[in-house]
Amino acid sequence: MADRVLRATLVVNHRIFLYGTLCDPELFAIVAGEPFNPRPALLDDHASVWARDESFPLIVRRPGARTEGAIVEVGDAAKARLDFYELGFHYTLEPVTVNAGGVALESLVYFPDAGKWAEGQPWSLPEWQHVFGTHAREAATEYMSLIATHSPEAAAAAFPQIRMRAASRLRAGANPTPHAAGPEMRVEDVNLSVSRQPYTKFFALREDDLQFPTFGGGLSEMVNRATFLGGDAVTILPYDPKLDCVLLIRQFRHGVYVRGDSNPWTIEPAAGRIDPGETPEETALRELREETGAVATKLFRVAEYYPSPSAFSEFIYSFVALADLSEQDGRTAGLESENEDIMSHVIPFERLMEFLETGAANTAPLVLSALWLASRRETLRRAD
Template structure:
């Protein structure tokens, strides 16, 4: 069946993430009208350890959804672009609307059905508060590549794009402007945007002009930025023994700079995964990188480590915890090629390593100085 026939004859039935209207409207690029409908003998389940559901045939079950008419060939192409990259394909099926059967196009997970593990029953009401805003932000970046890159190439970076979408959601919150210039509508004008490199990380380049302090707009300039998602660092501190746990691992950045000692002494660190809060991410990373289950996390700072060249934003914490002699060891997620050694060191040695330059990464230095400022209070408490 050709696309034109689909546009004219059959509406689309959405029961998963595209039932979230703000997401569907980003995918289609315009406002959408929908009507309730349901699909018999099918159920929706979470894909295990992922952020979306899978539609599975299940006799006697029923899936609630919506019917939406494709208003143009562009609608069809945009839906195929968004769903096709993930291996979803449209099938014409009978769905129920007002107790009458209606032929509609339903996207099925052809690839995921054979390879993905099924989790618990999926519900839109459960998914929306955790992932809804992140998916909408991700879809804006995703659809910006419509007719620019093939769908498989875009979908291959879905998890990275979703993590960036989560970063966009966190960044959209109110920020203080007591001293700096308060940005307003029209203060930044982007004439063109390019993505010359995109794998786990990405590089983006923009042709941009911005408001000058005399009120005029700057000349158009080209600027590039490393696109890293929001991340966390956490330094476990034992106030009774007055010592911390730091980790030791190989880092590509120092090596590519030409540093003869590319192993770094750091706080525990990692990316905030989609659907996580910074605190949840810090606790997960502590288990993965140090085998520690942390409870109380104290915020140190939230900041851009290098805003001139990177979009990465960090949330740093100190965790008050028990650090016996057995707490140190070698950890890391094997599937991510991590090889991480933990060191138990006294507070005095921590500060000595900062002073000598052996600790030379910003989050660990910042956290060490925060701990120096608050150490007496924490030990008294």
Template sequence: MTATTNLFLYGTLRDPELLGIVAGSSPSGRQATLADHAVFWAKGEAFPIIASQPGSHTEGILIEADPTQKAGLDYYELDFGYMLVDATFSVGAEQIDGQLYVPKPKKWEIGELWSLSEWQAQHGALAREAAVEYMRLQPWLSAADAGRVFSQIRSRAFSRIRARKSPSPQVPGTTYAAADVLISKTSQPYTDYFAVREDWLQFPRYDGSLSRAVKRASFLGGDAVTVLPFDPKTEKVLAIQQFRHGALVRGDTNPWCLEPPAGRIDPGETAEEAALRELSEEAGLLANSLLKIAEYYPTSGAFSEHLTSFIARCDLDGRDAFVGGVKGEAEDILSHVMPLADLLEMCRTGQANTGPLIMSALWLEANRHTLGTE
């Protein structure tokens, strides 16, 4: 008979869907209480911590985790500042010994009393989606290495949530959907700021048959924005220039690229909020207004990144040669202010050779006469 471990779950793992993702299956469990403890929000964070509080009782579930389930739960908890401790729990009139995950001493400050339903409403969807990718890494990465890139995992999870909420419109005459793709195996051999996902799959063909089993790989990234600043008074624009590793590894001898200000949409942000933040961080600008150009995949065959591009009405006086960027991210970004006509000529000659900048410049050329009065 396989040995099991009694584990008391008092926080986010009381969410049945999250528990199933982390444990790999749903362990059997019973309602239980822990005396003289209470559960609080970790101050400024989106998760709970348990702390001693004489006279209080913490409600939870006591599960019997088999070794595989226990390994998954340890992988999810122990390298995020938690540790396992022994305790005795009440299950009805019975006292049962077991363990629970508690925060390491002085790891976080205590906030308000925590609520499972409040957490589920505010943070549950993102936590579950992030856990899917995080637990996929268990065969390849240590928990410490996976935890190091957890912010990137959350960014990609937020991208998937956004995709489900706003799927691409169907092209007339086609009816296929993601559910029609049969995936037999998924792996993620590389995970960091970006990740690489490999799938063995079959997809529906236009003749109604299924393709043979094929291997496909894509870069995984978060959703992002681009924003081209435009001054309607002077008909000038601002483009930024910075070192780009992608151009370097392609072999380009000039890997300093012209682009619009751009960056990822952080979890919980709207595309508009991200555009305004990136405009400030990279170019030191405040926008008078934003106009959305389009939402699109720049390289759908190889990269999951989905862009939303904007034009920002701005005052560009004195902004040429401004150097911006977030110091903690090792950014070094030079601003160039120029007439729109000059940017269009740079697109023609290839001096401007990044897709979002070319697309934004062409859109602006077609629509600029309306931007000063809207």
């Protein structure tokens, strides 16, 4: 009996030298699932640098250099979580000897695959915490929820979308929907019982069992709700006041296809997801160039909205832009990396209004932007 108790209490500790983002106590706790209890340490003949044009560091072998960091001792469970967070991003765990208060200790360190990223400036944890820390912690929360269902490589493949969703949640927290009518309800009063995320890829699916406050007082019955998770997005409709024309794009849309529509090539404004660190305006200008080649000279914000709040978390910022469209009709564009195949169509404004009447314009951002433009078209033409 005593032997069984002794074996049950044995914990295998792994000593790991940390030099980068995991030296942030909050991020470490999210990833490892336990508090950050570091011991300062130095690694000789190595340097920690930013990966060029990225938001994370590298450790590189450099004779005569010295990297300041910390060692942690973790059990099997925490090490498995740290491995999950690191190994899918082309890092491998290798043994090193570190100096901890004058004592040489064998440790492990996550090294990047050779040649994967270019070296940048010397790494700064305070700079990272100030610029990227909040977003990285938010993304890590969703990322670590995948540990039971995804390999490190599969989770890493979904990370760009996870980062977009994290930025979306932070944007929503900073700019909540204004209260328009009483009684005022509090999100803190929603009772979330169980939350699951059974699918994560370009989109994610979140399923919750919850109770929400009712207008009559008290809580609803326990209900099951599911929502597709997406990042925030922009749409941008270019208008040329001199030509009195708009530019529309046409492309294959899977959602229209799976509904059974025999014409899944929709006409729309240019559109795209907001990358972390971008403003909606910056995204609109970038997407317009990428998808059409047109350059906006002025932006007008049309509206900010949830296109289908019962089923999608996506939030859209729609714009109309002034642009020279004289050379844009019939161009094809799109990013090869995203398998985009996009054709531009420059049409008279009156034809756009016909599209509204016939139903050829049947995407919400286009209808909304077209109606906004119709109400301000004459003003824009006079100003030009």
